[in-house]
Amino acid sequence: MSDKTIAVKTENLWKTYEHDGIEVHAVRDVSLTINSGEFVALAGPSGSGKTTLLNLIGTLTRSTQGKVWIAGRDVTNEPEGVLARLRLQSIGFVFQAYNLLPILTAAENAELSLLLQGMDPAERRQRVLDLFGRIGLNGLEDRKPNKLSGGQQQRVAVARAVVGEPAMVLADEPTANLDSHASDELLDVMEELNRDLGVTFVFATHDPRLMERAHRIVHIVDGAVASDEVKTVQNA
Amino acid sequence: MPFGLLIKLALRNLRRQMRRSILTAAAMIIGLALLVFSLALAEGSHQDWIKGGSRMASGHITIQAPDFLRTKKIRHHLDVSQTESVRRMLEDTTLTDIIEAASPRLTILGLANSPANALPVLVLGVDHRIEPFFSQLNEKVVEGRYLEEGDRLQAFVGKTLAERLRLDIGSRFVLTAQDASGEMAGQLMRVVGIFSLGLPSADQGMIHIPITTAQSWLGLEESVTSFDILLESTEAEEVAMATLGALEETDGVDVIGWRESLPELNSAVAMDNFGNYIFHGILFAIITLAIVNTVLMSVLQRVREFGVLRALGLRRREAGMMVFFEGMLLTVLSGGIGITLGIGLTWGLFRNGLDFTALMDTDFSAAGTIISPIIVPQFTAGQIIAAVLSIVTIGALSSIYPAYRATKIDVAESMKFET
Ligand SMILES: Nc1ncnc2c1ncn2[C@@H]1O[C@H](COP(=O)(O)OP(=O)(O)OP(=O)(O)O)[C@@H](O)[C@H]1O
Ligand SMILES: [Mg+2]
Numbered sequence: 001m002s003d004k005t006i007a008v009k010t011e012n013l014w015k016t017y018e019h020d021g022i023e024v025h026a027v028r029d030v031s032l033t034i035n036s037g038e039f040v041a042l043a044g045p046s047g048s049g050k051t052t053l054l055n056l057i058g059t060l061t062r063s064t065q066g067k068v069w070i071a072g073r074d075v076t077n078e079p080e081g082v083l084a085r086l087r088l089q090s091i092g093f094v095f096q097a098y099n100l101l102p103i104l105t106a107a108e109n110a111e112l113s114l115l116l117q118g119m120d121p122a123e124r125r126q127r128v129l130d131l132f133g134r135i136g137l138n139g140l141e142d143r144k145p146n147k148l149s150g151g152q153q154q155r156v157a158v159a160r161a162v163v164g165e166p167a168m169v170l171a172d173e174p175t176a177n178l179d180s181h182a183s184d185e186l187l188d189v190m191e192e193l194n195r196d197l198g199v200t201f202v203f204a205t206h207d208p209r210l211m212e213r214a215h216r217i218v219h220i221v222d223g224a225v226a227s228d229e230v231k232t233v234q235n236a
Numbered sequence: 237m238p239f240g241l242l243i244k245l246a247l248r249n250l251r252r253q254m255r256r257s258i259l260t261a262a263a264m265i266i267g268l269a270l271l272v273f274s275l276a277l278a279e280g281s282h283q284d285w286i287k288g289g290s291r292m293a294s295g296h297i298t299i300q301a302p303d304f305l306r307t308k309k310i311r312h313h314l315d316v317s318q319t320e321s322v323r324r325m326l327e328d329t330t331l332t333d334i335i336e337a338a339s340p341r342l343t344i345l346g347l348a349n350s351p352a353n354a355l356p357v358l359v360l361g362v363d364h365r366i367e368p369f370f371s372q373l374n375e376k377v378v379e380g381r382y383l384e385e386g387d388r389l390q391a392f393v394g395k396t397l398a399e400r401l402r403l404d405i406g407s408r409f410v411l412t413a414q415d416a417s418g419e420m421a422g423q424l425m426r427v428v429g430i431f432s433l434g435l436p437s438a439d440q441g442m443i444h445i446p447i448t449t450a451q452s453w454l455g456l457e458e459s460v461t462s463f464d465i466l467l468e469s470t471e472a473e474e475v476a477m478a479t480l481g482a483l484e485e486t487d488g489v490d491v492i493g494w495r496e497s498l499p500e501l502n503s504a505v506a507m508d509n510f511g512n513y514i515f516h517g518i519l520f521a522i523i524t525l526a527i528v529n530t531v532l533m534s535v536l537q538r539v540r541e542f543g544v545l546r547a548l549g550l551r552r553r554e555a556g557m558m559v560f561f562e563g564m565l566l567t568v569l570s571g572g573i574g575i576t577l578g579i580g581l582t583w584g585l586f587r588n589g590l591d592f593t594a595l596m597d598t599d600f601s602a603a604g605t606i607i608s609p610i611i612v613p614q615f616t617a618g619q620i621i622a623a624v625l626s627i628v629t630i631g632a633l634s635s636i637y638p639a640y641r642a643t644k645i646d647v648a649e650s651m652k653f654e655t
Binding site for chain 2 (some may be wrong): 017030060061080081085089095101112115116172203
């Protein structure tokens with residue numbers, strides 16, 4: 001496994017908040033390595049620190065202690081502007097509440113990071129069309145988010161996250177707002193993108209369906225890694 | 237962040253909050269239209285005051301011997317060669333196009349003596365062919381007539397003055413004043429006409445007499461004390477001053493603009509401008525607050541969206557730019573409409589003047605000028621520049637704080653916000 005590239009690595013990562021003088025360790029000494037192409041679930045009860053860990057990995061929050069590498073690069077002390085650039089190029093995000101921009105169409109939302117990168121319109125459009133075809137959003141390109149179902153919106157969000165071919169996609173409870181059917185569809189899409197395009201996915205979840213389909217489950221309890229289990233049996 | 241994306245996001249965001257955008261735009265449109273209108277009205281009335289004031293006094297520009305403005309002594313007159321130079325200069329075509337009337341005058345402080353009374357007077361030795369285009373006193377006759385060709389001892393006298401001296405048409409009286417050599421000299425005159433201008437200072441103390449009579453009375457040959465110049469429009473002042481200014485070098489005369497020769501009028505205009513600045517300042521403050529409110533609300537309502545954009549890779553600075561641009565776009569678009577509307581409406585409705593007669597009972601005079609009850613709005617490039625600058629200033633002032641707030645949004649925190 002040593003030839004695999006590392007998508008993200010953390011070393012003795014801590015995130016401590018203060019509440020009325022009492023320290024809360026939302027993330028406690030987490031050392032974790034996730035390789036490119038993995039399909040990992042961060043599982044744990046509410047308040048265990050999943051979101052905080054995901055935000056640290058995604059460079060949205062700075063650690064109190066410890067280091068973070070993304071695609072081999074130490075980003076721990078990079079300034080905000082550099083991190084923004086890095087996120088644009090290397091990290092995709094999917095949120096629980098979809099968080100599409102209501103003023104943009106599905107396709108425009110999906111191509112947002114390409115727009116921000118200033119990619120040529122024709123190439124941009126082609127990428128989005130290919131992606132929409134792959135994830136079952138054909139014909140919905142010009143719809144505004146409020147004219148899409150939750151499942152469709154979340155698939156657009158997935159498209160938005162993967163369109164820039166990032167080193168990894170971080171998804172915080174991506175299925176929490178979806179019914180079981182839509183959840184399954186979304187998981188199918190993500191699994192397919194992982195299998196066919198090698199997109200690295202890291203989820204925070206307490207949805208058993210999601211955990212079931214993850215290839216690796218990292219259990220978080222009280223901000224610390226309680227277990228890290230790689231499933232050996234996988235259907236191809 | 238590409239500019240195209242910036243525009244697209246700004247426009248769509250403004251459109252999303254259509255009602256709010258329109259309400260804010262309306263404030264801006266009305267405000268700017270009002271600004272343009274009030275600037276044009278102020279300019280129009282100022283030009284009217286200035287022209288009216290200049291007409292009644294020594295014109296927009298007066299050319300005199302040094303010290304005459306201060307001393308008003310006849311011995312500080314333009315000599316024959318200076319008079320000739322000025323006459324030649326006035327034939328310059330750049331000047332003939334912008335000058336309405338250039339009147340050679342002998343301005344004399346003297347005393348009018350009648351059997352009934354002796355009163356201080358301002359005697360103007362004038363060219364009766366030019367004065368109808370300058371002071372237009374010939375239109376203010378209440379009895380008799382204005383000066384004519386061939387007049388010698390005829391005098392045209394203010395109504396109040398005539399009453400106080402108990403003079404009628406045909407009455408004789410004596411004018412006395414210091415002549416060129418400083419001696420007292422007297423001149424017998426006969427009333428040929430009486431005028432009423434509505435301007436107390438003129439009606440109480442002004443007399444027009446033929447300039448040739450004045451010259452021989454005071455021993456001045458062809459000399460005058462001033463050439464008073466009335467321009468077609470106040471705007472031409474700069475060009476005229478520049479051209480005539482050359483005479484200061486070549487002939488040692490003073491070329492004096494109305495601001496200096498009519499200081500009361502100048503301060504009246506300045507006072508009025510000051511009042512307008514305050515009014516516009518209040519107007520701007522209100523508009524700016526309205527726009528700050530709109531732009532800030534739109535930021536606070538989109539905290540989560542900004543969080544998402546930042547997560548996707550938008551920099552703090554770019555988030556700020558988005559907001560700033562949005563505020564600017566709203567301001568500039570609506571401000572532009574406001575200016576256009578202001579010019580259009582002002583010109584369309586009031587091009588021939590606004591009649592304030594109902595608000596003024598009779599001729600109203602102030603700072604030595606009769607203020608016309610009809611104000612014709614005037615546009616100048618300066619006003620448009622001022623209006624455009626105020627749009628940009630309002631836009632910048634009202635967008636800067638909301639933009640700053642947008643840069644301060646914390647991504648992780650923003651995700652906790654409910655949509
Ligand atoms: N900004 C913050 N300030 C203070 N404490 C915080 C902050 N963010 C998170 N915490 C605390 O850190 C701990 C972990 O929170 P976190 O949101 O990461 O949990 P989670 O596993 O994502 O929970 P959930 O499943 O409910 O989303 C909690 O005790 C929470 O109260
Ligand atoms: Mg969470």
